[in-house]
Amino acid sequence: MNIEYDNKDKLLVIKIDEEIDHHAVEKIRRRADYEIQRYMPKRVVFDFDNVSFMDSSGIGMVVGRYKLISMLGGELSMINVKENLYKILKMSGISKIIPIQEVKI
Amino acid sequence: MKDLYENEMKLEFLSKSNNEAFARITVAAFAAQLDPTIEELADIKTAVSEAVTNCIIHGYEDREGIIKIRTKIFRDTIIIEISDTGNGIENIDKAREPLYTSKPNLERSGMGFTIMESFMDDVKVESILGLGTKVTMTKKIKLLNKEKEEELKDSLLFT
Ligand SMILES: Nc1ncnc2c1ncn2[C@@H]1O[C@H](COP(=O)(O)OP(=O)(O)OP(=O)(O)O)[C@@H](O)[C@H]1O
Ligand SMILES: [Mg+2]
Numbered sequence: 001m002n003i004e005y006d007n008k009d010k011l012l013v014i015k016i017d018e019e020i021d022h023h024a025v026e027k028i029r030r031r032a033d034y035e036i037q038r039y040m041p042k043r044v045v046f047d048f049d050n051v052s053f054m055d056s057s058g059i060g061m062v063v064g065r066y067k068l069i070s071m072l073g074g075e076l077s078m079i080n081v082k083e084n085l086y087k088i089l090k091m092s093g094i095s096k097i098i099p100i101q102e103v104k105i
Numbered sequence: 106m107k108d109l110y111e112n113e114m115k116l117e118f119l120s121k122s123n124n125e126a127f128a129r130i131t132v133a134a135f136a137a138q139l140d141p142t143i144e145e146l147a148d149i150k151t152a153v154s155e156a157v158t159n160c161i162i163h164g165y166e167d168r169e170g171i172i173k174i175r176t177k178i179f180r181d182t183i184i185i186e187i188s189d190t191g192n193g194i195e196n197i198d199k200a201r202e203p204l205y206t207s208k209p210n211l212e213r214s215g216m217g218f219t220i221m222e223s224f225m226d227d228v229k230v231e232s233i234l235g236l237g238t239k240v241t242m243t244k245k246i247k248l249l250n251k252e253k254e255e256e257l258k259d260s261l262l263f264t
Pocket of ligand 1: 056057060155159160161163164165189191192193194200201205206207208212213214215216217218219238
């Protein structure tokens with residue numbers, strides 16, 4: 001997991017580089033929450049460029065971060081979403097609430 | 106005479122979350138002999154991950170237990186059975202409803218069964234409270250080329 005924070009834009013980019021399943025979300029959730037509370041960003045972006053797999057555990061994880069970020073007055077979006085990830089994000093309906101900046105085929 | 110199933114494999118492992126990746130990758134490797142597309146393979150992986158995760162989170166609730174997977178290949182179809190001997194499901198119809206989860210506090214979204222149903226052709230759920238749960242998923246792998254189709258016709262003639 002790679003964290004980049006742009007102080008000027010108050011933008012936090014969280015780049016995940018592993019398969020997102022029940023086993024992985026525990027650690028991702030803990031680290032993401034820590035960074036979000038540390039920087040209090042205006043915008044948070046989940047970068048999925050290095051994520052080749054995600055199941056429903058990922059939906060729960062993204063929705064959980066969305067709730068935290070919204071509560072702190074920030075916005076969340078997702079980028080570099082591969083086709084197979086997009087399928088389940090769409091199915092769950094969260095792509096209607098959390099914008100996806102780019103879908104990768 | 107040919108066997109009913111052309112190929113079959115069984116897998117047994119402890120209900121540890123780090124076995125989720127092992128399970129989906131192993132089933133996908135077995136499914137590869139049907140020549141699935143990348144998308145079909147991704148669908149199978151996701152469906153297996155959902156069922157195995159459910160055994161761990163809901164079936165055993167993080168107690169240690171055994172998860173069994175039995176995978177059969179019959180012509181162009183893969184049948185995957187995933188079972189636990191854990192808690193069981195009280196109301197299967199309700200459990201299968203989109204967005205229903207008994208564990209919202211664990212950040213679950215209630216999408217597992219919906220994903221299995223949409224990624225596989227058929228999903229059967231059998232469960233007895235206190236005894237366990239078995240999910241049977243079936244997917245037909247589409248034929249990509251004529252050659253494979255011919256082969257299949259031949260094999261049909263000889264069964
Ligand atoms: N193997 C199982 N043993 C006992 N209960 C189960 C099992 N599988 C599913 N269930 C029940 O069915 C419900 C729905 O399962 P489903 O996978 O659709 O959602 P979830 O696991 O709660 O959330 P998500 O899969 O989105 O993380 C679960 O909340 C649980 O109550
Ligand atoms: Mg589930």
